Amino acid sequence: MGNSGSTMTSYNSDGSLTEVYILFKKLGEECYTGDELVSHHICLLKVNGKFYFTDLGSSCDIGAGQGSKCSSSGKGRIKIRFGEYQFYKTRPIYYYRIGCTRKTLADIEDYANRSIFNDTDYHLLLRNCQDYVEACIKFLEIVNPVKAPGKYAGRETSGEKMYDALAANDPADITLN
Numbered sequence: 326m327g328n329s330g331s332t333m334t335s336y337n338s339d340g341s342l343t344e345v346y347i348l349f350k351k352l353g354e355e356c357y358t359g360d361e362l363v364s365h366h367i368c369l370l371k372v373n374g375k376f377y378f379t380d381l382g383s384s385c386d387i388g389a390g391q392g393s394k395c396s397s398s399g400k401g402r403i404k405i406r407f408g409e410y411q412f413y414k415t416r417p418i419y420y421y422r423i424g425c426t427r428k429t430l431a432d433i434e435d436y437a438n439r440s441i442f443n444d445t446d447y448h449l450l451l452r453n454c455q456d457y458v459e460a461c462i463k464f465l466e467i468v469n470p471v472k473a474p475g476k477y478a479g480r481e482t483s484g485e486k487m488y489d490a491l492a493a494n495d496p497a498d499i500t501l502n
Contacts, residue, residue, distance in 0.1 A: 337372060342425035343433070344371040344501055345465055347458055348378070348410075349419045349490055356415035359490040366458040369410060369420065369499075370433065376496060377430055378410040379437045381457040383447055403445050403452060407437040417492035422501050423462060424470035436464050471501055 337343065349357055349364040358364045367380040383401030412418060428436075442457050493499045 337427075337429050339373070341373060342427060342468070343430070343465075345369070345423040345426055345462065345467060346371070346499060347421040347423060347462075349421075350413075355413050357413065357417065357419045359419040359492065361419075361421070361490055364419075366454045367410075368458045368461045370430065371499065372430060374497075376410040376412070376499075377408065377433075379405065379407045379433060379461055381442060381447075381452075381454040382406045401447050403442050403447055405437045405440040405443050405457065407434045412496050416494045418494070418496065418499065419490040419492055420499060421490060422471040424467040424501070426465035426467055428465050433461075433465070436461065469501075 346369040347361075348367040348369040349359065349361050350367060351358040352363060352365055365380070367378050370377040370379070382404050384404060440457070440460075442452060442460075445452055447453065
């Protein structure tokens, strides 16, 4: 990986596609939520069984790869992050299936480093994690999109609201099928 000056390729070196998901992290907590409307969105990438991420963080975030803490409060300068993803130990993990891309991890890391979101002020309505993930997915030029990105995952114990995110009890259960 890294930021080489080479042109972007349209395939991984082994010819495989990169799987794309959206992960929903509960704001201000180290766990996931099925409520995609009030959660920190993370673009989750899977290549050969290994998970990577890109998301919108801020200068006061800690725990890169674990989701934003400061940005969810609407403060701070934006820093787009990319790296290997470390899942929280809490379960379930809530996510949407998006599809596949031919972009490589190096392409995606380069996109994150060059993002127009970098070094701008966080704005709850105009420059937030959902906007970044949406822009990232557009860049990824999804091939083989999943027809229904999510489905009913059940009720969270904190309320009676139903969500349409998928739920996994283990990262290995996160698949496009």
